[in-house]
């Protein structure tokens with residue numbers, strides 16, 4: 001097993017003195033504080049970024065407002081063309097961006113290439129198509145006419161202004177692209193605040209956006225800790241927040257946004273997603289589904305399943321087969337193209353997962369597979385399978401955001417539905433069955449923003465995505481994003 005060599009431009013990028021990206025150029029922060037970026041596969045510091053301060057936030061907000069004044073006047077086709085060009089540039093720099101992403105996040109290189117770059121380009125092209133299709137309505141009011149006067153009305157969709165895009169560490173490129181593409185296509189400007197753990201790739205993409213023809217000030221990037229996100233949300237010069245991250249931070253961001261004068265907020269949060277396997281599904285198919293739903297990118301996907309419900313008559317066979325399949329996974333360096341399972345993204349997360357293993361043991365859950373750290377440098381944990389005792393057990397209620405699949409058997413389909421709907425969240429869920437009629441009857445009874453049948457985790461830009469209940473507010477993708485990035489203006493005319 002051996003790592004692919006890093007491209008010279010990746011080595012050179014990592015060696016840079018990284019700054020903030022404001023007004024189309026890299027500038028040094030007013031703050032002397034820096035944050036280390038650590039490669040989770042080796043534990044080594046690979047770069048340092050600025051921990052921006054209030055003066056940096058002010059500078060970025062001023063430039064983003066100037067950028068908004070220019071960009072909101074650009075012709076819709078011009079906006080679309082810039083996004084198309086940026087998609088081309090992502091593909092031309094595919095390997096460079098994928099390697100930077102893998103070095104900072106530990107994501108295996110194939111996932112960095114396929115999701116962080118290829119999917120990001122696909123999303124950009126999808127949003128570019130909307131540029132020329134965002135429109136209002138014409139309406140006829142029924143107001144009284146005393147002297148022959150008549151009325152007409154129309155609505156305009158106007159960009160909300162300066163957007164704050166706050167991004168988590170699990171898909172630092174793709175999620176940033178969702179936000180910047182939604183903002184730019186509607187005529188907004190944006191300030192991206194990447195996660196403190198994975199701030200690098202978006203700094204490079206911001207440079208490519210200028211090469212794609214984006215005017216200065218329209219896309220800005222401020223690196224730093226949570227205080228940078230908070231400062232941006234509370235700033236009077238920002239007008240909308242698009243946040244993706246954990247439930248507790250999302251609630252804090254929602255409060256800050258409301259307190260800052262009812263700043264619009266879209267909150268894409270976590271969950272505790274369920275996968276339910278009906279009795280007709282064969283054991284092999286169930287195991288394929290569990291690996292797709294629970295173990296892609298070491299389970300560090302908001303939409304991944306963490307609760308698995310299997311009919312009592314099948315659960316022993318499913319667990320046995322799953323154990324065999326997981327024990328054959330090739331675990332190793334994320335820069336080795338043969339690796340199927342890499343590290344988790346940072347040390348605090350590794351420690352959190354270790355805490356969940358201890359909790360499962362304390363509650364007398366059965367560890368079917370894994371349940372330990374992997375004995376090698378870096379943030380590795382074993383892919384883990386747990387059999388719980390009851391729906392009240394911690395591992396069936398708290399989001400681990402890791403490669404931990406927790407199981408409970410069920411006896412009847414009514415019980416399955418009740419188990420799947422257990423808890424305060426509602427981001428995603430999946431049903432696995434050959435009986436599509438049965439699936440269609442169960443779909444309305446399941447609480448989830450996205451429900452998959454015989455698949456899990458995969459997203460498409462044409463299909464809206466977001467959470468019910470405590471998993472969030474608002475939707476991304478499809479036409480749903482237009483509501484969130486534009487204000488509706490009604491115009492009435494008497495003639």
Ligand code: NAD
Nearest residue numbers: 167168169194195225226229230245246249268269270302
């Ligand atoms: P997090 O909530 O810890 O951090 C997310 C971002 O918020 C980071 O950039 C962080 O610096 C910033 N932040 C922290 N405090 C802030 C504050 N007070 N004000 C403004 N910004 C602040 O989340 P994380 O650990 O980076 O990501 C993992 C979580 O994200 C999981 O819960 C996962 O389910 C969720 N997630 C959800 C989706 C979705 O689309 N629903 C997608 C990916 C991840």
